Amino acid sequence: MAVGRSELDALLAPAEGQSRRSIIRAVDVRKVYRAGAQETAALSGATLNIYEAEYVSIMGPSGSGKTTLFNMIGGLRKPTSGKVYIDQVDIAQLDTNELAWLRCRKIGYIFQTYNLLGVMTALENVMLPMSFAGLDGERAREKAIDLLKLVGLGHRILHKPDELSGGQQQRLAIARALANSPQIVLADEPTANLDTKTGADMIDLLAWLRAELRVTIVAATHDLRTLQKSDRIFWIEDGRIVRVARPEEIDFHSGRLKTDGALQ
């Protein structure tokens, strides 16, 4: 499915009223996995542009390359070919330590399975990435407590993750993701393991954080409510971004674009 010039422009253009500073840019990214003689192309030329303080959702069926793309824009893997720029920096040029620094300072992760460290309390979980960034001691503690209060866990700071409910764990994960005041927050299916109400709360929280802190949020998701709150939605299929749209352009009942999807 070739992407035409005008469609490319549409892909790259930010939503109206948003800042035009590009925070994440992928240009014709390809990723090939080699298993012996077998080669699998996970990404075959994905291109996208995400702007500062946008709330973006990435949708795609399993096998579409969504996870691989997510890994790329999160600085977890380097592309086989093509370019990935995170805050104007080409990640292919960075060595392992520099990438670690990037992940530490610029990007906050919210994993689908929370991935909280069970050996540590909520407070320690939030403080851990801070110590990687060189912030420790009293200042780290204060900042961690503020973040936990921000996500509504001020009364649970000394609890271990297995003493918290699913929703609370997710909130802890969010607080941890914000530990080093990142520019970008990547959320991998943030509401997948939550019930309806908690999921809704989560999405509201993320949207609120975006408005308050001006972080860019990139969510890989299937959740309709997340899509509705997003500024833009990207569709990935067969290793390529095939569609980008704004929530108002989608008829959520039929799952189709209201206007004629020229990229189909």
Next chain:
Amino acid sequence: MAKDQVKLPLSVALDVVLQGIRIRFGRSMVAFAGVALGVAFLMSALTTQILKEGAAREEEMRLEVQRRISFLTAETGPPRGKTIGVIQVGPLDAQETRLLDSLARDGLAEIRWAGDPATAPSAVRAIVRPAPLETVGAGASAICVVGDGPAPEADFRELLNDARQKVLILSRKAHRVAPAADLSVTTLERQPPEDQLRKLAEDADRDRLRSFWIVALSLVVTVISIANSMLMSVTERFKEIGTMKCLGACRGFIRRIFLIESAMLGLAGSVAGLVLGAAFSLAVSAATYGQMLALQSMHAGPLLADAALAIAAGVGLSIVAAIYPANVASRMVPAAALRTNI
């Protein structure tokens, strides 16, 4: 910008390690047990060496004392009810002490002591009578010079005038006395023959070599078992490692965590192992040589030196064994944390 990444404070790494050990206690026990057993074997071999050498030396000393007593008895008859005169010229050594003890046990009645009576062995103090040099030989079966120092300048024939028998015994070669007519002098100390010394040294070396190879092999097995257990731990914790890398941990931090964890388990295992090994050795020696001899052969000095060696070996090998697993962990891709299947 990477320069900004500060060297992570050791305390955070230590914290993660301690909590981790507490949580994975069962699995930590495997590595711990591996080190403990390896070190126990090492310590047991070392301690057995000390005990064997100690016992051999003991045996030798006993034989030597026996020889001296036999000589004395041959010269002066059985000690029961007799008196000997002792000229003490310095501190006594173990053999001299044993000799006097043995004579007292066999019924020696009196020791006329010319010297500092406080240096007399406690076991014989009851029969010690301080006496001036001139009358030390009064009623004695023999006069004996003991102690670390030269024999006094004295006319020994004069001293032996009042003695029952004219026997002068010098305990050490250093107690040289000018030869004089009708004065029979014997020196107890003799040099063990050349080949006997050589044989002893050869035996000790052979023993050491034999146990060295067995111990070395067992330590190799220990290292392999620690490495295996650590590797399992690393592969199990892929999510934790991946998550920490996503949060910004650099390779060095991850590597440090595993090395420190192994070192701590190694230290704990070494301490347990050395206690176990030493105790085992002592028990075996007690069964072989008898309790008294075994305990007597435990000299604090070499034992502590061996303990330090055992701990150094245990900790050192634990760290070496953890190098490969720690490297595997540090090289893990952060994306591993996102995997939902194992």
